[in-house]
Structure formats: C-alpha cells, structure tokens
Amino acid sequence: MYACAKFVTSPSVLRGGSRVLARPVSVCVFNRPEARTEQAALLPVSEASLLNVSRCFQTSAVSRDIDTAAKFIGAGAATVGVAGSGAGIGTVFGSLIIGYARNPSLKQQLFSYAILGFALSEAMGLFCLMVAFLILFAM
Numbered sequence: 001m002y003a004c005a006k007f008v009t010s011p012s013v014l015r016g017g018s019r020v021l022a023r024p025v026s027v028c029v030f031n032r033p034e035a036r037t038e039q040a041a042l043l044p045v046s047e048a049s050l051l052n053v054s055r056c057f058q059t060s061a062v063s064r065d066i067d068t069a070a071k072f073i074g075a076g077a078a079t080v081g082v083a084g085s086g087a088g089i090g091t092v093f094g095s096l097i098i099g100y101a102r103n104p105s106l107k108q109q110l111f112s113y114a115i116l117g118f119a120l121s122e123a124m125g126l127f128c129l130m131v132a133f134l135i136l137f138a139m
Contacts, residue, residue: 071136078132085125092117 096114100107 071139075132075135078128078135081128082125085121085128088121088124089118092121 092114096110099110103110
C-alpha cells in the first residue's frame with residue numbers, strides 16, 4: 001500500500017497528470033495529428049502515453065455546435081428591437097401628420113420634434129443591430 005501511494009504521488013506523475021488535466025478539451029479536437037506526434041516526441045515516455053490516453057474523450061465538437069447555435073439565436077433575438085424601431089418611426093411621423101392637420105401654424109416646431117423622435121428611435125434600432133453583431137462576431 002505504501003509503495004502504491006509512493007508511486008502515485010511521485011512528482012513526475014503529478015506533473016504529467018496535471019498538465020493533461022489543465023489543458024482544455026477543445027485542444028484535443030483542434031490538434032493536428034502531426035502536432036500530436038511532435039508533442040509526444042518532446043514528452044517523456046510515461047507522459048506521452050498519458051497524453052494519448054486522455055485524448056480519446058472528446059466532446060468539444062458538439063459543444064462548439066451548441067455555442068454557435070446559441071450565438072445565432074441570441075443575435076436573432078437582439079434584432080427584434082429593429083422592428084420596434086420601425087414601429088416607433090412610423091408612430092412619430094404619423095403623429096407629425098396628425099399634429100400638422102390639427103394646427104398647420106406649428107409646422108416648423110412639430111417637424112423639429114419629429115426629427116428628434118426619428119433620431120432617437122433610429123438610434124435604438126441601431127443599438128439593437130450593434131448588439132446582434134457583437135454577439136455574432138465578438139464572442
């Protein structure tokens with residue numbers, strides 16, 4: 001029992017095992033076979049065999065697909081605000097027409113308020129679009 005514990009806690013085994021456990025699983029998927037043979041040639045024999053054993057468990061391809069799908073769903077949900085921007089712009093100019101029909105003498109003041117409302121509504125739509133692009137390309 002003491003000999004087994006001494007073997008398991010030897011520094012070389014701990015270094016090799018911790019190096020394998022510290023690497024992300026995605027490294028297993030994206031490493032080329034020639035890169036793996038170069039890594040195995042640089043490691044001592046016991047660590048190289050331990051490294052090859054740990055590479056048989058790979059789940060990153062599925063995880064990457066789920067992450068990509070989540071990006072597309074998030075970007076699609078973020079672009080819903082652009083439709084709200086269009087509705088807001090329509091409401092602003094509809095109200096401009098109604099206000100001008102009620103009191104034509106306030107044409108200039110109503111038009112300046114309408115342009116301000118248009119700019120704010122359009123800015124919200126552009127912010128939604130910017131968030132969608134950030135989700136797609138920055139994450």
